[in-house]
Amino acid sequence: MGLQRIAKKTLSDGVYEQLSGEIVEGRYGAGLSLPAERQLCDMLGVNRGAIREALKRLAQAGLVSISQGGGTKVLDFRRNAGLDLLSQLMFRRDGSIDPGAARSVMEMRGALAPDIARLCAKRATPADLASLRELVEQMDVAAAAEDLPELQTLSLQFWDALVRGSGNIAYELAFNTLRETYVQLRDLLVQVMADEIRDVASHRAIAEAVARGDELSAKHVAAALMEQGTRRVLELVAVLEDASREEEGASANDAPDDDAEA
Amino acid sequence: MGLQRIAKKTLSDGVYEQLSGEIVEGRYGAGLSLPAERQLCDMLGVNRGAIREALKRLAQAGLVSISQGGGTKVLDFRRNAGLDLLSQLMFRRDGSIDPGAARSVMEMRGALAPDIARLCAKRATPADLASLRELVEQMDVAAAAEDLPELQTLSLQFWDALVRGSGNIAYELAFNTLRETYVQLRDLLVQVMADEIRDVASHRAIAEAVARGDELSAKHVAAALMEQGTRRVLELVAVLEDASREEEGASANDAPDDDAEA
DNA sequence: TGAATAAATTGGTAAGACCAGTTGACCACC
DNA sequence: GGTGGTCAACTGGTCTTACCAATTTATTCA
Numbered sequence A, B: 001m002g003l004q005r006i007a008k009k010t011l012s013d014g015v016y017e018q019l020s021g022e023i024v025e026g027r028y029g030a031g032l033s034l035p036a037e038r039q040l041c042d043m044l045g046v047n048r049g050a051i052r053e054a055l056k057r058l059a060q061a062g063l064v065s066i067s068q069g070g071g072t073k074v075l076d077f078r079r080n081a082g083l084d085l086l087s088q089l090m091f092r093r094d095g096s097i098d099p100g101a102a103r104s105v106m107e108m109r110g111a112l113a114p115d116i117a118r119l120c121a122k123r124a125t126p127a128d129l130a131s132l133r134e135l136v137e138q139m140d141v142a143a144a145a146e147d148l149p150e151l152q153t154l155s156l157q158f159w160d161a162l163v164r165g166s167g168n169i170a171y172e173l174a175f176n177t178l179r180e181t182y183v184q185l186r187d188l189l190v191q192v193m194a195d196e197i198r199d200v201a202s203h204r205a206i207a208e209a210v211a212r213g214d215e216l217s218a219k220h221v222a223a224a225l226m227e228q229g230t231r232r233v234l235e236l237v238a239v240l241e242d243a244s245r246e247e248e249g250a251s252a253n254d255a256p257d258d259d260a261e262a
Numbered sequence C: 001t002g003a004a005t006a007a008a009t010t011g012g013t014a015a016g017a018c019c020a021g022t023t024g025a026c027c028a029c030c
Numbered sequence D: 001g002g003t004g005g006t007c008a009a010c011t012g013g014t015c016t017t018a019c020c021a022a023t024t025t026a027t028t029c030a
Helices: A011-024 A037-044 A048-060 A083-090 A099-123 A126-142 A148-165 A171-186 A186-192 A200-212 A215-249 B011-024 B036-046 B047-061 B081-092 B099-123 B126-144 B148-166 B170-183 B184-190 B200-211 B215-247
Strands: A064-067 A072-075 B064-068 B071-074
Touching: A011 A037, A011 A048, A011 A083, A011 B170, A037 A048, A048 A064, A048 B047, A083 A099, A083 A171, A083 B081, A099 A148, A099 A171, A099 A186, A099 A200, A099 A215, A099 B099, A099 B170, A126 A148, A126 A200, A126 B148, A148 A171, A148 A186, A148 A200, A171 A186, A171 B071, A171 B081, A186 B047, A200 A215, A200 B071, B011 B036, B011 B047, B011 B081, B036 B047, B047 B064, B047 B184, B081 B099, B081 B170, B099 B148, B099 B200, B099 B215, B126 B148, B126 B200, B148 B200, B184 B215, B200 B215
Parallel strands: none
Antiparallel strands: A064 A072, B064 B071
């Protein structure tokens, strides 16, 4: 792969990651109090401003509740956090993938994608349609060259265009979150979902259904298209779940990462 | 209604609300630079810590991008923000409801609810099932007493239990966000969605489908149930959209709020 | 015993200083 | 003409210290 952008994180980013990790992994259970700000300064060796910036973010994420004089309490993130937390739940601290989160994402896109296609067929502007057709053409080229990574990018852009054309801001925002988790797994999924992203015919069928304003057809083709990748990923997830179950009984300390090459 | 909890917001909350409002309403377009932190201190009359806490939250919400030395740039929230932003988009600054956002929420729950019911039928534990049945019983009582607010609460709890039973963390998190927007509109929607929340039979049918592990039935009943409220809300949204279109041509300064009583 | 009160604790706000990365203008060099 | 170096101005990042305000806990006293 090419050069990677250098990631430099600030102190408050580090504090946020550490605390949110502790909470999500249950080491700070819901209802407990976090240490006082001044105490966290000592524990983490940073100034109070950095601590406060991180705590404000934790509160916004729905992980803690801050009250002046009363301390900072940990909330039940399953009940209070927003969808944005998903990308944090996808990876465990050791870098391995949480099978349950991965399965959840696939199920969610399976539920949303057909309706996104349907609404796009209902509301797409000529400009939206033009983007879709343009992307299908580019997919044809990439498919002929067997350029899987390029197909993956184009397929993602295709869905980007569909979501935009759906005229549904909730879908747009949810899709942003899903995309974030997707690109994190990009290299791994390019192989697993090869069947789906190589299926240019289905992409084209959706685009043409959108062109005809054929909501039903767009919906059904989209559902079938999703089904392909979903099935493969769920198979992989099942394997991962078996692996982590075995691991519980065993040493449980090695990271079963990097299944990218297959 | 009863007494309202006193909302005391901190300075950084105020800064966050003001800046996110400006960005969402387009007064700071994507790509532009926000004023420097020290400049915002002067403009808003608060210390730099409060400004920084707010900016960190804006960055986390996907509204801005901060880089040391390079200033703070506004992002395109449609492309970068997460689902959490939805509750902010639901209300305009004057307190009126954004029809597009309201329609989006209804469409999203219409897409998710059937799959939530399906997965719950697939995976619910005996404890989940017991909660569902208990809630249906309570709904029966409330329905007999024509206690609409109570029915609304119970229906919401019913869906809470369904989501928990679905074993899908993405649905749980997305549902948290949707619930947040729902409770904000609670009093208004209790009348609009009366048909749906009064339909105890459908709730019971879902619970029993879950009991049988009948995924298909759970899914279809849930879809039909959603349809009831969705139709009524979309009718209301259409009225609101007409109203705001008229307003554009006219004075455009009065807030068409409070349609609660009907 | 229980209500009023004081003390300790915790988050909220403030001001000032200095560090570190970015940008753009300018200039020497090839 | 283009390349790279230098420098100054600007911007966010970090740190320290102090004090204010709300809550909690311990204490006191009727």
